[in-house]
Amino acid sequence: MQQVRHEATAVKIGTGSQAVAGAPLPLPANRSRRILGMRVDATSYDAAAEQVITWAKAGESRYVCVSTVHMVMEGHDRAEFQRIVNAADLVTPDGMPLVWGLKLLGIPSATRVYGPDLTPVVCEHAAREGVPVGFYGGTPEVLDRMIANLTARYPGLQVVYRHSPPFRPLTAEEEAREIEEIRASGARILFVGLGCPKQEQWMAARRGRIDAVMLGVGAAFDFLAGAKRQAPDLIQSLGLEWLFRLATEPRRLWRRYLYNNPRFVVLFAAQVLKGRTQWEAH
Template identity: 35%
Template sequence: MSKFYIDKIGIDITNLQDALEKIIYFIDNKKFGYICVTNSRTVHLANHDDDYLKIQNKALLTVPDGVPLVWIARNLGYKSVDRVSGPDLFPAVLELSKSKKYSHYFYGSTPNTIAKIEEKMKRNYPSLEVKGAVSPPFQPIADFDIDALAVEINRLKPTFFWCGLGAPKQEQLMALLQPKLESTICVGVGLVFEYFAGTVSRAPVIIQKLGLEWLHRLLQQPVKMIRFIKPFMWISVNLFQSFFNKNNPIY
């Protein structure tokens, strides 16, 4: 599949509708893997951590969640690229699941949020099968029992394993788990569980379009501000450089 590059990380040339069509194709053709929903922070992380870069670049799909990534793509001439955010992809797949009979497993967040997700699924998507909903302990990636989790997922056979551990942990877990899975696609969704459960509010649409959703998020979680300073400065430089580079190769 065609990609555009921001330094060393490849981002799929896609948009929400195209991503959904690709996901349907993967499932129909039994091509399973993990999907990275990649924003400015994770692009920065990948370009400064070779192991994390490999995880991102080996994904079944690496979709652009973040307006700056879309702006860079369009500056480079890829006009079909549009944002594929976790909070948009997740409900779109749930809607798709009504006709496709896809099943789901939720993994991450807090027990309270997981309980709210289960309640909302029963209320809003009663026809969809939830194979599992788990809030794992907060722990280093090395402490997760990947083998036991894989056995559980293969026993239940959900179509989608939604991983809401936050980056980079969720991508690290998916990269370890996916090779052991038989018939499941993993998707890393960050704060999507909180948005869906209503424990964190999403920015208004106008703020999203201006590329300032990160600021709205920081106002709700100011303790995380330090994590965004370097990625914000780094992606801003790359955005500026993209104005002058129209010949970025497609791989």
């Protein structure tokens, strides 16, 4: 994922009428599971995009997480972060290990909903439905290239907001100004590319303060701009995208993958062996 832009903001999960602290919209029965305590929802690209569009048309303030092994392990290590993800309105299985985890936990139809692929699917739906979108994160160059690529691909896409925040904590005045600018833009879908865990914390702190559906899509900005290479489809399908990314950015990513991945395998195997196969919606 791209370099994170600023420090975490204290989480204030909503003060407006649309915000419901810790109460994500329930999916149909038996379509969610807990993987090491983190909720993961079985959905699809079209189902997720249609839900986002429905919320966006209603002007609702919600947030969507795309979950990876890295996110699961961040939640395992930090209960506060796990609560943020579990309070999201939708948590998609971004990584293949989580798809396999859902299958092992009793959802054989589970499929991957990957941030860099979900972003254009949502943009396609937004262009067709006339829903304005915005983008928050990345460098100015990455934003320009990504938006140019998306608007060329989806000519009806209305991009009404874009912002590349500074590489430092925001002042209270800057944060308030950003929120007001997003609200004034009329964006009803806001793609957030700050990297895990900062983007999830950023979205949770603004639910109820921004009248948009926020999607934390991590490295999608860099991939869609062509600034970074994506793993070939075969490598992705084998669940080895982490190895491809480690090979391309070893100094930045070695700890994330070489420390988290083995722990995930051991801990999740223990979960399965103990028979913790159900998650009750609440």
